[in-house]
Amino acid sequence: MNQPLKRLSIALTVAALMAGCSSGVKLDQPPVEDKTATSTAGANGANSGNTGQNGVAGVDLGQSDREGAGPVGVSRIVYFDFDSYSVKPEYQSVLDAHARYIKAVPGRKVMLEGHTDERGGREYNLALGQKRAEAVRRALGLLGVPDGQMEAVSFGKEKPAVQGSSEDAYAQNRRVELSYR
């Protein structure tokens, strides 16, 4: 078992133990490994597995990447401030994990999908989303990811994650999504 998975299964076991302390969950329940985590693993992740109490979700590291794959337990979204097109320092570790994931296999390719909030013209926002995607591409390039394993594209304001005209909606739409297709 490689390091990240070993760490993950330990984390899930610990979480299961802690959950047991507070809510009476059986301590002998085996940890369920979530291969396609898009949020950080935790007690919720362990119990949301659909393999039942006795099943084990095996992981075959030899298989090619499925849609939705990517570094396990690492966020795939980088958010941007209003009118900003540079990657905030707080995302360094996220991009680090993605960079290592991509570099691990020469055939891996990441699509960097840039988005804006809904304000403004469609084509100009397409270009602003592109600017965000390219900022992430530059950051990954600095981490040693070869250019041929990345493509920066934009959806502009066409595919919001959250509908609405509140500052909160705007903030959740200004983003780049790292997509492994």
Add this chain to the structure above:
Amino acid sequence: MISLPAIPALAQFRVEVTGVGLTQLPIALAPFRGEAQAPQRMSAIVQADLERSGQFRGVDAAGTALDETSRPDMAQWRQKSADSLVTGSITRLPDGRHDIRFRLWDVVRGQDLGGQSFVVGQGDLRLVAHRIADFVYEKLTGERGVFSTRIAYVTKAGGRYSLWVADADGESAQAALSSPEPIISPAWSPNGRQLAYVSFESRKPVVYVHDVATGKRRLIANFRGSNSAPAWSPDGRTLAVTLSRDGGSQLYTIDANGGEPRRLMQSGAIDTEPVFSGDGRTIYFVSDRGGAPQIYKVPVAGGGAERVTFTGNYNISPSVSPDGRWLAYISRVGGAFKLHVMDLGSGTVNAITDTSADESPSFAPNGRLIVYATQQQGREALMTTTLDGKIKARLAGQGGDIREPDWGPFQKQ
């Protein structure tokens, strides 16, 4: 799944005219003999067309019984303050087609200005009415009418996007494309047979050229990164596009049959939304090279770009009138996005709407009207406006978001 065949429109458009113009020609459209029993009220379609142009005011002609063979009583019409009068008839033939005839009268001088006759199937009755409106418009203003032209626009409804082709009055819409992913920036080819547009169906923006009659389409720009903002040269041989293949959003020209793009300029900023001038020698475009998006122009043959907009700090979506005199664009004013028209000769700019979510202006091919999308009373709608903003008509839609209109060219008769 992408579907391509023509689909009848689900939405019916209504025309509402608001505003009062100063110089409008008063014209009476007498009901055509036989139109009460016909599939289309011909005189009503002609009247709506002429009123939407802003240059005509309809005079009440209800209840009159005239046709194209009548010798109208000019004194009676002068008394109603009509300067012109149209009479006509529509007759159903034994084979199911319709015979339509009309005559245009100069009421002031008591002169017969001529007329035409048509024999068409039921599906072409609205087109005949538009051709009658064109004839009247051209005789009385000396300019070419746009009533037989078409517009393209995009709707989003229930998570599905459709690209529609409709008559210039918004009626008879047919879907050229239906997709689960966004469609933006439709652009008519100069011969009116093709639409270029940006599609996200392959989960990145790419540019197609789509033959409207056959549904056949080809991928014209699918380079690395994003491909968008197609614009046709007036001779139909070249498209300008925005590509990010070399980093950033930059302008390129590409042969309409595809092939290697030629980069137009190099800037370290965003350059996008190109549009050709009517003589094909200049491209107007949006650039934020000065820090914020403004409209610039650059010679197609090469040379430096020159800034065109100087008021406001956010100016996008240029459209140039065919005669090169006017520039329509969207300017953000205090958070609102508003349609502006600039006299390119003097540089004078006027805001011509009182709405605050205007987008995508497009000139009619006679340069006398602009179609744009906006929101009125919380609903998205397509509007046409005269260049001074005084006469506006709403091409009202039902259901779904309506956006991205583009006005097609004059069609060959």
